[in-house]
Amino acid sequence: MQRYSDWRDLPTAARGATVALGNFDGVHRGHALLLASAHAARPDAPLAALTFEPHPRELFRPDDPPFRLSLPSARAEALGALGVQHVIEVKFDRTFSLLTADEFITQVLHQGLGALHLASGPDFAFGHRRGGDVSLLSARAEALGMGLTIVPPLADTRGPISSTRIRRALQDGYPERATDDLGHPWSIRGIVSHGDALGRTIGFPTANIPLGPQLEPARGVYAVTVPIDGRLVYGVANIGRRPTVAEGAISRVEVHLFDYAGDLYGQQLDVAVLHFLRAERRFAGLPELKAQIALDAAEARRLLGN
Missing domain, CATH: 3.40.50.620 (HUPs)
Structure with a gap:
């Protein structure tokens, strides 16, 4: 091509x-x-x-x-x-x-x-x-x-398949519908950038990816997969503005990959968004946030069959 x-x-x-x-x-x-x-x-x-x-x-x-x-x-x-x-x-x-x-x-x-x-x-x-x-x-x-x-x-049965319909499904928190219409999971593509390393300090290191000109789906937590070096790595991702720690004006993707410890800074990743787990929300503090991330990761593993 x-x-x-x-x-x-x-x-x-x-x-x-x-x-x-x-x-x-x-x-x-x-x-x-x-x-x-x-x-x-x-x-x-x-x-x-x-x-x-x-x-x-x-x-x-x-x-x-x-x-x-x-x-x-x-x-x-x-x-x-x-x-x-x-x-x-x-x-x-x-x-x-x-x-x-x-x-x-x-x-x-x-x-x-x-x-x-x-x-x-x-x-x-x-x-x-x-x-x-x-x-x-x-x-x-x-x-x-x-x-x-x-x-x-x-x-x-829901009418014509279109990019507009797919955008609406993602913004409403239904990535499974987007997958059906696309014929493949919807992915967010971006270069891994340095964040504040907060995830690492609470036991959940993340790869941070800017959304750039790409659609922002419903803010919240998702079960995701990411192809890396020829294999598919499972993970959990937060898409939003992180209201608990440092809410910003621009949403971003933070991906915690299961059973992966490589250095991804500067690499391009395609994060396939498969299942919506919960809406983004503010927690009382880092201990409560850490506990919830552990629950999110467990649910993501269950949904992804890992």
């Missing part, structure tokens, strides 16, 4: 592809269906995904709380795992946002990517002020010699 940050001057190998269109935040089961349908339409062509970086919402609504389900690197890896050979992360800035819908089709998809075939969901909107829809895309693609597959959203 290759990543490109510009739709202009793409290498020959990335042109003439079947191109799936969307933001692909989280790369959920609906996205997997879109990609499979794109490949099935033209199995003779390379499979590419065109997405936007940053997410358009970050440009137009910069004061919104962080909402991403996946960072660009994680998104690209997930797309690659589903067979995408080329990920084109179009730079979404003010200049690009002013392209008309027709200019997006003609200049980006046809001339820039040389797309052989396109695939999108029925609600795909594009161009200045979201002026283009799939009806326009269909007409212009046909005129320019590009095929088009419109893939209906994947749905279940």
Whole structure:
């Protein structure tokens, strides 16, 4: 899988592809269906995904709380795992946002990517002020010699699967629902940074990871897994602002890993959030907090089968 940050001057190998269109935040089961349908339409062509970086919402609504389900690197890896050979992360800035819908089709998809075939969901909107829809895309693609597959959203008894629905499930404290919709556990990716070492002093050392632009789920304690050096390590994590010891303005992830004693500072970890144990709350002091963490760890071990 290759990543490109510009739709202009793409290498020959990335042109003439079947191109799936969307933001692909989280790369959920609906996205997997879109990609499979794109490949099935033209199995003779390379499979590419065109997405936007940053997410358009970050440009137009910069004061919104962080909402991403996946960072660009994680998104690209997930797309690659589903067979995408080329990920084109179009730079979404003010200049690009002013392209008309027709200019997006003609200049980006046809001339820039040389797309052989396109695939999108029925609600795909594009161009200045979201002026283009799939009806326009269909007409212009046909005129320019590009095929088009419109893939209906994947749905279940709760309705269509979407990134919005997954965000809501995580914010409501239901990571199991997010796992079902994603087809894999939702993970928080980040670099382990130095904290205040308080966990170590009470017998529960933690790896501290900033949330950054990623979604903050319901604040509280979770059973988690973390792949490290080829094996899956179980653990318990607090996601929130630590009201008992030093409540801050920014939430972070503190992961206590079971039966692991390695040095993780500076390493990138993917913390898979599996089960919500309890809401974050303030305790009377460190002894009470320590006792509760022991209970949380025991419950996490039970839920994870360890």
